[in-house]
Amino acid sequence: MSEQNHPQIEPQLDENQIIALRREKLHNIRKERNAYPNDFKRDSFAADLHAQYGEIGKEELDPQAVPVKIAGRMMLKRQMGKASFATIQDVTGQIQLYLNNKGVSQEVLDDFNHWDLGDIVGAEGTLFKTNHGELTVRVSDIRLLSKSLRPLPDKHKGLSDQETKYRQRYVDLIANEESRNTFIKRSQIIQSVRNFMVGEHYLEVETPMMHPIPGGATAKPFVTHHNALDIPLYLRIAPELYLKRLVVGGLERVFEINRSFRNEGMSVRHNPEFTMIEFYEAFSDYERMMQIAEDIIRNASRAVNGTANITYNGKEVDLESPFERLTILGAIKKYNPHYTDEQLNDEEWLKKEIVKHGESLPPSSGIGSLQLALFEGCAEGKLWNPTFIVDYPVEVSPLARASDSKPGLTERFELFVVGRELANGYSELNDPEDQAERFKAQVAQKDAGDDEAMHYDADYIRAMEFGLPPTGGCGIGIDRLVMLLTDSQTIRDVILFPQMRPE
Numbered sequence: 393m394s395e396q397n398h399p400q401i402e403p404q405l406d407e408n409q410i411i412a413l414r415r416e417k418l419h420n421i422r423k424e425r426n427a428y429p430n431d432f433k434r435d436s437f438a439a440d441l442h443a444q445y446g447e448i449g450k451e452e453l454d455p456q457a458v459p460v461k462i463a464g465r466m467m468l469k470r471q472m473g474k475a476s477f478a479t480i481q482d483v484t485g486q487i488q489l490y491l492n493n494k495g496v497s498q499e500v501l502d503d504f505n506h507w508d509l510g511d512i513v514g515a516e517g518t519l520f521k522t523n524h525g526e527l528t529v530r531v532s533d534i535r536l537l538s539k540s541l542r543p544l545p546d547k548h549k550g551l552s553d554q555e556t557k558y559r560q561r562y563v564d565l566i567a568n569e570e571s572r573n574t575f576i577k578r579s580q581i582i583q584s585v586r587n588f589m590v591g592e593h594y595l596e597v598e599t600p601m602m603h604p605i606p607g608g609a610t611a612k613p614f615v616t617h618h619n620a621l622d623i624p625l626y627l628r629i630a631p632e633l634y635l636k637r638l639v640v641g642g643l644e645r646v647f648e649i650n651r652s653f654r655n656e657g658m659s660v661r662h663n664p665e666f667t668m669i670e671f672y673e674a675f676s677d678y679e680r681m682m683q684i685a686e687d688i689i690r691n692a693s694r695a696v697n698g699t700a701n702i703t704y705n706g707k708e709v710d711l712e713s714p715f716e717r718l719t720i721l722g723a724i725k726k727y728n729p730h731y732t733d734e735q736l737n738d739e740e741w742l743k744k745e746i747v748k749h750g751e752s753l754p755p756s757s758g759i760g761s762l763q764l765a766l767f768e769g770c771a772e773g774k775l776w777n778p779t780f781i782v783d784y785p786v787e788v789s790p791l792a793r794a795s796d797s798k799p800g801l802t803e804r805f806e807l808f809v810v811g812r813e814l815a816n817g818y819s820e821l822n823d824p825e826d827q828a829e830r831f832k833a834q835v836a837q838k839d840a841g842d843d844e845a846m847h848y849d850a851d852y853i854r855a856m857e858f859g860l861p862p863t864g865g866c867g868i869g870i871d872r873l874v875m876l877l878t879d880s881q882t883i884r885d886v887i888l889f890p891q892m893r894p895e
Contacts, residue, residue, distance in 0.1 A: 410543045414508060418539045432514035432537055434463040439484030441519065442527055450521035460529055462487060463514040463537065465566065466507065468547070476504060477528075480513060481566075488528040489515050495532050503536070510540030510566075558890050571885075577696045578874045578886055582649060584695035585669055585870070588688055594645040594671060599634035601627060601651065607852065608632030610790070610834075610844045611654040614664075627653035632791065632865065635672050636820060637855045639863055647671035649870065660882040661812055664891045667870040672820070676864035678803045681817040682780050685807055685866050686715050689778070689814070693877050704810050704879050707776065715778040715807070720763055723771040723781055742766055755842045760785020760800060775808035784818075790830045790846055792818035807868075809876055817866030824856035 405413070421427045441460065445453060464482035475492040493501055495517065507513070517531040545551040545567045557564040557571070564571045586596065604623065606613040608630030618625050631650045638646050649669045656662065669688075673680065693700045693711050700711040718726065721736060735741045742762040743753055749769030754761040764785060775781075784804040786794055792802035804818035821827050831853070837845035874886040884890040 407543060411541055414539065414541045417506065417508070418541065421536070421539065427536075428538055429535065430537075432461075432463060432535055434461045434514060436460040436462050437484040438462065438464070438480075438482050438487040441487060442485065445519055446527055448521075450523075450525065454520045456519070458519040459517075460519060461514070461516045462489075462529055464512065465540075466509055466511050466513055467544070469507075469509060471505060474501075476501065478504075478513075480515070488522075488526050489517075489531050489534070490520075490522070490528045491531045491534065495530055496534065500534060504534060507536055508540060508543075510542070510544045511536055512538035512540070554884075555892075558884050558892060559895065561888050574874075574878045574880060574886060575888060577878050580696045581692045581874055581877060582667075582870060584692045585688055585868075586649065588691050589647045589669075589671060592645070592684070594647045594673070595643055597635070597638060597643070597646050597648055599628075599631045599638075599648060599650070603628050605847045605849050607846055607849050608634075608791070609654075610846060612656055612843045614653050614655045629654050630668075630867065631670050632672075632867070633849060633852045635670055636860060636863065636865070637852065639672050639674050640855045640858055640860050644674035644861070645672070658891065660884075661872065663871065663883050663887055666883075666887075668867050669870060670865065670867040672863055672865040674861040674863050677819040677862065678782075678805055678817055678864055681819075681864040681866040682715070682717075682805055682807075685815045685817060685868060686778070688868060689809075689873065692873065696877055702877065702879070704876060705881060709810060709876070710777050711809075713777075715780055717780045717782055717805075719783050720767045720781055723775065723779070724763070724767050727771045727774045736763060736766075745770075754788075755837060755840070755845075756787045758785065758787045761787050764788055772808060772813075773811040776810055778807060778809045778814075780805045780807050786830075787833075789818065790834050791821055791827075793821045793823075794826070812872060813869075814872050814876070815866060815868040817864065820860065820863040820865050822856065822860040822862060824853055824860075827856055828853050 418427055445458065462480065462482070464480035466478050467481045467486065468479040470477050475490065478489045479486050480489060491501055491504060513534055514537050515529055515531050515534040517529040517533070520528055520530050522528050545563065551557055551564050551567040565575070589596070602616065602625040604625060606626040606629050609632065611629040613626040613629050616625050616627065630652055631648050635646050635648060647669060649667065651665055651667055653665045655664065658664065671684070690700045690711050693702060702709050702711060724731060724736065737759060739757065739759060739762060746753060746762065746765045746769055749766065751765050751769040754765050767781070782805045783795065783798060783801045784792065786800055786802055789802040789804045792804040795801045795803055802818060806813055807815035821830070831846060831848040834846040835848050838847070871883050871886055874880070875883060878886060880886050
């Protein structure tokens with residue numbers, strides 16, 4: 393059995409008693425030296441050492457006496473007579489330390505034996521393999537770099553309380569390897585998205601997070617106040633209108649990985665602040681945007697999972713095959729073949745069926761809005777493998793270009809995977825007069841009580857009047873993409889510090 397499987401046992405004290413004892417130890421350390429030194433310089437990481445030397449046999453490795461300087465948090469510790477073992481954890485993984493009175497002085501060994509799990513240490517020594525084949529550092533010098541005053545969660549139970557995990561993410565990251573891996577993957581996913589966009593000749597830009605008029609999506613904004621200007625400002629609900637201003641200005645391919653804010657409900661799929669990527673390409677359309685979105689997602693899956701065939705919640709998801717495309721009515725009929733065309737075009741029947749499926753009636757009573765509400769109630773949750781739903785009604789797509797061949801519809805899509813919306817995109821409306829009329833219709837909805845309807849943005853209309861090229865645009869929810877690619881069941885598991893009520 394490996395030495396690291398024998399943890400030091402903390403005294404059977406409550407947390408306050410443990411903290412008091414550790415504070416006393418810290419007080420004693422302060423009497424003798426700097427308790428928080430900052431002059432130890434490591435030269436190695438645990439994972440790199442395992443990768444380079446993990447497969448080398450004991451007889452070959454030991455004579456090399458490879459020198460290393462390693463640092464991290466002490467997670468396990470045990471004494472064996474005059475020798476001690478410990479496991480320290482850095483950002484890449486764990487590695488074992490071995491100390492005895494031949495390698496370090498008795499004074500250092502005595503100090504070490506009084507250190508606690510959770511303490512951050514720096515160690516210098518040489519690599520060797522134990523009789524059990526464990527790659528280990530034979531310590532020649534070790535220092536306490538930062539005293540931990542609070543006890544770590546139980547090694548075997550970990551940090552299992554969900555609310556504590558979200559409130560004390562720092563402890564969750566220390567104790568739970570799965571959480572660390574999720575957020576490492578999140579960073580890798582975002583990097584893969586960024587690299588893909590740059591490879592497609594897109595320019596990364598930054599646009600304002602505080603807007604004089606909320607726009608770019610239908611949502612309820614957060615409101616703040618700028619003291620110097622003495623005006624209300626709105627935290628952005630989407631960067632869309634600013635990004636399209638840049639396309640007007642001649643930056644023909646732009647993207648922003650952005651934080652946006654919506655003052656709405658919270659759920660396993662919704663957090664008040666969230667991350668998404670929005671991208672816009674001149675001389676493009678929604679067909680091109682669907683292909684880009686598909687490529688981004690497939691590429692990200694390969695980057696972090698090594699494959700585009702993944703498992704989510706125990707069920708396979710095929711991101712490798714071309715994504716399916718259905719209209720709203722096509723999706724309704726696919727999963728509800730008993731519905732007739734006559735029923736799906738009957739407003740009163742639609743309203744009754746929407747309520748039957750537990751959905752609220754939309755603010756607009758147009759036939760397209762009702763069909764969309766029914767789709768959300770009876771088909772959306774069944775779209776497991778990636779599916780583009782295309783050709784949305786004009787009345788629910790105030791920024792999308794109207795179809796030239798399908799009256800009442802727009803060149804718009806939404807992408808659904810595992811029953812959840814993941815992306816939204818369209819051929820952009822570039823007719824300034826049409827856009828002005830749609831803004832006016834949104835204002836009328838707002839006046840009628842729809843908090844999520846858009847404002848009239850006069851400056852955006854002015855920008856369009858200079859000429860917006862034919863353009864395709866798309867937004868992909870990064871948080872939901874990370875959920876999908878890390879098999880996480882709630883958005884709080886992929887946001888480092890999710891919004892919560894105060895303790």
